Amino acid sequence: MxxxxxxxxxxxxxxxxxxxxxxxxxxxxxxxxxxxxxYSSGCRSSVCGSCAVRVNGRExxxxxxxxxxxxxxxxxxxxxxxxxxxxDMDGAYSFNAKAKAWQSSxxxxxxxxxxxxxxxxxxxxxILCASCYSACPVYAVNSEFLGPFSLxxxxxxxxxxxxxxxxxxxxxxxTNGVWxxxxxxxxxxxxxxxxxxxxxxxxxxxxxxxxxxxxxxFGNFGGSFNDGSPVF
Amino acid sequence: xxNRVIVVGAGGAGLVAALNAHENGAKVSVITKEYPTRSQTCxxxxxxNAVLSGDEGDSIEIHVQNTLKSANALANESAVRYxxxxxxKAVAWLDSIGVxxxxxxKSKIAQRKLGGAYAARACYAQDYTGLKILHTLYDRCLAEGxxxxxxxxxxxxxxxxxxxxxxxxxxxSLLNKRSGEIEIHKASSVIIATGGxxxxxxxxxxxxxxxxxxxxxxxxxxxxxVSDMEFVQFHPTALKNSSILISESARGAGGYLLNxxxxxxxxxxxxxxxxxxxxHDEIVKGExxxxxxxxxxxxxxxxxxxxxxxxxxLYENVDPVHDLxxxxxxxxxxxxGIEVDMNxxxxxxxxxxxxxxxxxxxxxxxxxxxxxxxxLVVFGRQAGVNAAKYAKEFSKEISHVKEKEFFEDEIAEIKxxxxxxxxxxxxxxxxxxxxxxxxxxxxxxxxxxxLKLVEEMxxxxxxxxxxxxxxxxxxxxxEFLEFKNMLMLAEAVLLCAISRQESRGAHFRIDFAKTxxxxxxxxxxxxxxxxxxxx
Numbered sequence: 001m002x003x004x005x006x007x008x009x010x011x012x013x014x015x016x017x018x019x020x021x022x023x024x025x026x027x028x029x030x031x032x033x034x035x036x037x038x039y040s041s042g043c044r045s046s047v048c049g050s051c052a053v054r055v056n057g058r059e060x061x062x063x064x065x066x067x068x069x070x071x072x073x074x075x076x077x078x079x080x081x082x083x084x085x086x087x088d089m090d091g092a093y094s095f096n097a098k099a100k101a102w103q104s105s106x107x108x109x110x111x112x113x114x115x116x117x118x119x120x121x122x123x124x125x126x127i128l129c130a131s132c133y134s135a136c137p138v139y140a141v142n143s144e145f146l147g148p149f150s151l152x153x154x155x156x157x158x159x160x161x162x163x164x165x166x167x168x169x170x171x172x173x174x175t176n177g178v179w180x181x182x183x184x185x186x187x188x189x190x191x192x193x194x195x196x197x198x199x200x201x202x203x204x205x206x207x208x209x210x211x212x213x214x215x216x217x218f219g220n221f222g223g224s225f226n227d228g229s230p231v232f
Numbered sequence: 233x234x235n236r237v238i239v240v241g242a243g244g245a246g247l248v249a250a251l252n253a254h255e256n257g258a259k260v261s262v263i264t265k266e267y268p269t270r271s272q273t274c275x276x277x278x279x280x281n282a283v284l285s286g287d288e289g290d291s292i293e294i295h296v297q298n299t300l301k302s303a304n305a306l307a308n309e310s311a312v313r314y315x316x317x318x319x320x321k322a323v324a325w326l327d328s329i330g331v332x333x334x335x336x337x338k339s340k341i342a343q344r345k346l347g348g349a350y351a352a353r354a355c356y357a358q359d360y361t362g363l364k365i366l367h368t369l370y371d372r373c374l375a376e377g378x379x380x381x382x383x384x385x386x387x388x389x390x391x392x393x394x395x396x397x398x399x400x401x402x403x404x405s406l407l408n409k410r411s412g413e414i415e416i417h418k419a420s421s422v423i424i425a426t427g428g429x430x431x432x433x434x435x436x437x438x439x440x441x442x443x444x445x446x447x448x449x450x451x452x453x454x455x456x457x458v459s460d461m462e463f464v465q466f467h468p469t470a471l472k473n474s475s476i477l478i479s480e481s482a483r484g485a486g487g488y489l490l491n492x493x494x495x496x497x498x499x500x501x502x503x504x505x506x507x508x509x510x511x512h513d514e515i516v517k518g519e520x521x522x523x524x525x526x527x528x529x530x531x532x533x534x535x536x537x538x539x540x541x542x543x544x545x546l547y548e549n550v551d552p553v554h555d556l557x558x559x560x561x562x563x564x565x566x567x568x569g570i571e572v573d574m575n576x577x578x579x580x581x582x583x584x585x586x587x588x589x590x591x592x593x594x595x596x597x598x599x600x601x602x603x604x605x606x607x608l609v610v611f612g613r614q615a616g617v618n619a620a621k622y623a624k625e626f627s628k629e630i631s632h633v634k635e636k637e638f639f640e641d642e643i644a645e646i647k648x649x650x651x652x653x654x655x656x657x658x659x660x661x662x663x664x665x666x667x668x669x670x671x672x673x674x675x676x677x678x679x680x681x682x683l684k685l686v687e688e689m690x691x692x693x694x695x696x697x698x699x700x701x702x703x704x705x706x707x708x709x710x711e712f713l714e715f716k717n718m719l720m721l722a723e724a725v726l727l728c729a730i731s732r733q734e735s736r737g738a739h740f741r742i743d744f745a746k747t748x749x750x751x752x753x754x755x756x757x758x759x760x761x762x763x764x765x766x767x
Contacts, residue, residue: 019549031656035708036700040266042440045476045543047363048270064546082410083705089267090382102375103330117335124332124357124364128269153371162330 001069003029005037007084010072022073023051023062026085039085046192049129052076053085059131059190076134092133092147099146100172101153107162116161123156123200125193132187132197144176148187148197151178155200158207170204170211178204179215234626235259237619238404238419240386240447243271244362245587245608245615246425247369250378252616253423258623261379261417263406265442265710268370268380272427272440272588273608276362277479277539278346279354280326280609281602282319285340290351292316299603302348302503303596304737305752306460311574312594315603315610322609323355331368333357346601347480348503354602359479359539362605383409385710386446387642389422389454390633391580399455401582402630405639409710412703414639420626421582421619424451425612428566428588429721430464431714434663436671437563438470438477447589449717451570452724452759456578459591459754459766461568461721462728463738465599466672468507469523470562474547478559480504480601482525482540485532490556491519505598505672505738508561512672515560522556529553561672565604567595567738568728571756576615582622586615593754597737646712649697658689658696659715662722674729675742683726690719728755731763 003025004012013029020028023041030037042048044063051062054074062073079087132148139145146154151173158169181201188196205215237253239246242264254260264271283292295316300307327333327341334342334357345352357364373380384406391399403418426447430439437443452458468489469478483489483500489507491497491514498510511521525533525540530553533541537552544550544557570578570585572592577584586592587608594607665685669678693716700708732755734748735741753765 021547030708031654031660035656035698036702036706038705038707042266042270042442043272043275044441044474045275045547047360048274048440050266050270083702086705086707088410093267096371097374100375102371104375106328107330108328111339112335113339114335114337116339117332120332121358124367125360126367127274127363128267128367156332157330157371160330160332162328 001067003067004070004072005084006072006074007037017067020067021063022053022055022060022065022067022071025067026062038083047127049127052129052131052134054134059134061129061192064192076130078134078136078139079130089130092130093128095146095150096153099150099154099177100169101150101157103157103160103163104165104168107164110162112161119159120156122195123152126152126195127193129192131190131192135186135190137184137186138180138182142176142180145180146173146177148201151181151204152195152197152200155204158204166207167211170208170213173204174208174213178208179217234420235623236261236419237421237423237623238263238417239423239425240404241271241425241427241587241589242268242380243425243427243587243608244273244366244369244605245612246271246423247366247373248609248612249423249425249586249616249619251369251372251376252613253620254376254378256617256620258421258620261381262373263381263384263386263404263417265383265385265409265446267382268373269367270442271366272443273366273605274363275440275477276605277359277477279344279356279361279602280323280365280605281349281353281600282323282355282606283316283353284320284323284343284355288351290353292319294350295319295353298349299594299600302598302600303594304598304747306593306596306736306754308593311592315592315594315606318610319606322606326365326368326609329368329372331357331365347501348600349602365605384415385409385713386426386450387414387639388634389450389583390416390418391454391583392630392633394628399580400628401580402633405634407643407710407713409705412706414636414643416633416636418630418633419623420630421584421623423615423619424570424583424585424589425587425615426589428569429718430563430566432663432718432722432725433563433666433671434660436475436560436663436667438467438475439564444714444718445589445721446714446717447585448570449720451578451583451585452720452757454580454583455759456580456583457571457756457758458724459568459571459756460728461725461757462732462755463567463597464563464725465504465565465567465738466508466561467564468504468511468561469559471543471548472558472560475560475562476543476547477564478523478540478543478557482523482537485525485536486528487523487525490522490524493519503598504601508672509740511561521559523559524556525552526554526556563667565599567591567597567599568725575618576611577618582619582626584615584619586611597739643709646697646709647701649694651697651699652695653692655696655712655715659718662686662689662719666722670725670729673740673742676730679726679730683723683730686719686722686726690723693719723761724757727757727761727763731755
């Protein structure tokens with residue numbers, strides 16, 4: 001089968017590996033055809049988040065996608081390509097710090113029930129593969145958007161009973177945060193862990209309202225265009 | 233440089249060490265060849281052991297005894313006792329920073345029973361215990377503003393002799409994967425937390441591709457000692473083709489192990505080394521081995537073993553509801569590592585080690601499930617605290633260390649290697665040889681044959697090298713450097729395995745099938761490859 005890989009230009013490799021995962025195909029190409037091919041991988045079992053790429057325009061983990069004849073493999077979007085399929089994740093991951101995606105102080109002796117724990121069980125399954133980040137269309141208009149995985153992470157901590165200052169978490173996601181999302185749901189569709197950042201962002205919006213924040217785009221109806229929010 | 237602590241490795245042990253060094257006043261930089269959340273720790277599923285209550289009659293003393301028993305008399309009792317006593321505090325701390333542990337209906341942290349444990353004491357977060365601990369530690373490091381330098385590959389540890397002839401650490405040399413530039417980072421203290429060396433077994437390992445033992449090899453080159461390298465734990469049930477782990481919970485739930493004739497041949501709930509040996513014997517007889525969970529029913533599998541079902545479908549193309557799952561044992565955890573004392577310190581002043589790369593002598597000849605996540609919190613903390621203390625008191629001037637040019641020349645030299653031999657093929661071959669000859673069962677002849685192969689490969693390194701001469705993001709070069717490190721550790725493993733003429737835990741010698749009292753000691757290898765025994 002033929003696999004097309006976006007390097008400096010698209011290079012086509014021939015491999016005889018029906019039914020293999022894309023990662024196995026990449027390994028075989030590197031081992032026997034072209035050792036200069038660069039891509040990232042780690043655990044081979046969908047938990048380390050290293051090997052996300054785009055196949056025919058859709059984000060997948062190379063280790064859990066079965067390669068098909070004619071596939072076009074490209075690096076993730078919205079992040080600088082270092083070489084071939086390897087992208088620089090520093091910028092994407094920096095949004096975790098900008099969004100203050102952590103528990104604001106150490107919690108001593110806070111008892112959680114099963115119900116408390118189920119609230120953010122799914123969100124804490126995130127493997128930071130950045131598929132959602134790559135699929136997010138907001139970056140086309142706002143490169144400082146905190147983005148789907150960071151906001152899901154904020155929801156994880158805000159919703160946790162151990163967070164003693166949820167308002168500080170909500171304060172941190174007002175600018176370039178929850179209101180900049182278009183709720184297009186692309187992030188949900190590509191998540192290999194079944195997480196919906198869109199849904200988490202909606203929950204963060206509801207929480208923001210509880211703390212007195214409102215959608216700043218409502219202000220635009222008065223004709224003001226200088227508040228920095230995207231205008232479509 | 234004064235007060236600066238460098239942590240190499242950003243898995244669980246590295247991040248815990250970094251947080252504790254930071255808390256104790258050090259200026260900390262964490263260095264990783266990938267990104268923190270991609271580290272091997274994310275693959276740990278089972279849980280972290282801690283006795284949280286006396287329900288079920290469990291106690292810290294029983295945790296100690298279970299660990300010692302599994303270690304086959306090769307663990308250090310005071311180190312084990314320290315780890316088990318610290319365990320409840322370690323879990324309470326993880327809970328305090330927000331690790332989303334599963335909970336019981338009584339609002340307690342949920343615990344499951346793992347092999348070799350008297351009671352349910354492994355605290356878990358579904359099947360994602362390691363993932364959730366690692367990510368929460370990472371978030372904590374961000375909260376504390378700890379510097380994390382991603383995609384830097386460790387070349388060497390830099391050290392110097394002082395006036396009295398004692399060696400002390402001065403920093404590290406790194407290859408920045410992105411720029412291809414050499415970086416020299418000076419520091420008064422360095423903590424190695426780079427993980428184990430199971431990738432020696434290549435396609436016969438459950439581990440991440442990154443578990444290549446870089447930190448252990450660098451420490452050995454710098455003059456540190458390594459110990460108990462021959463003890464490698466094989467997990468009984470890895471998928472046959474991919475070596476991806478199928479968790480013990482499948483057997484715990486009532487799964488059978490069958491041979492080609494469809495017959496059971498072992499009690500599936502024996503300890504890991506016993507089950508692996510039984511499977512090995514069947515495979516040697518020519519049998520294929522399968523895990524059978526069909527009788528548990530579709531509903532049960534969907535509810536209780538979804539992860540296993542998903543992995544079997546994805547990587548072996550079988551549906552466990554209707555089909556047998558082909559399996560084999562695979563290298564899973566390396567008990568040996570950098571020799572450290574009761575303060576996590578190596579024999580080089582200022583050089584500390586924690587996690588799977590270090591040998592704190594708590595696992596001995598066979599690690600107990602649930603003790604590796606525990607070890608990385610307890611000893612990661614110890615290493616971090618002690619490194620910070622050392623760095624604070626350190627008053628020497630760090631000068632005259634090897635400069636950038638020295639390492640640039642070394643890389644240039646490797647790029648001049650002739651590349652007549654494809655090292656990827658040699659690496660795969662070495663893995664097969666190791667699995668066959670230095671695996672579950674060993675004997676003198678097979679071990680010596682393997683040592684010869686390793687020596688030949690080492691001599692052939694100049695005929696290998698890289699075809700990609702690019703400076704930026706040269707993964708071909710990084711993988712070759714990893715292969716060089718693995719060859720070095722392969723030799724250390726073999727020297728230990730040949731020397732230990734007895735069977736104990738994960739080290740089974742066909743030619744010395746019994747445990748021999750006189751080997752109740754730790755195998756030490758120094759940088760001159762001398763093997764000795766110490767208690």
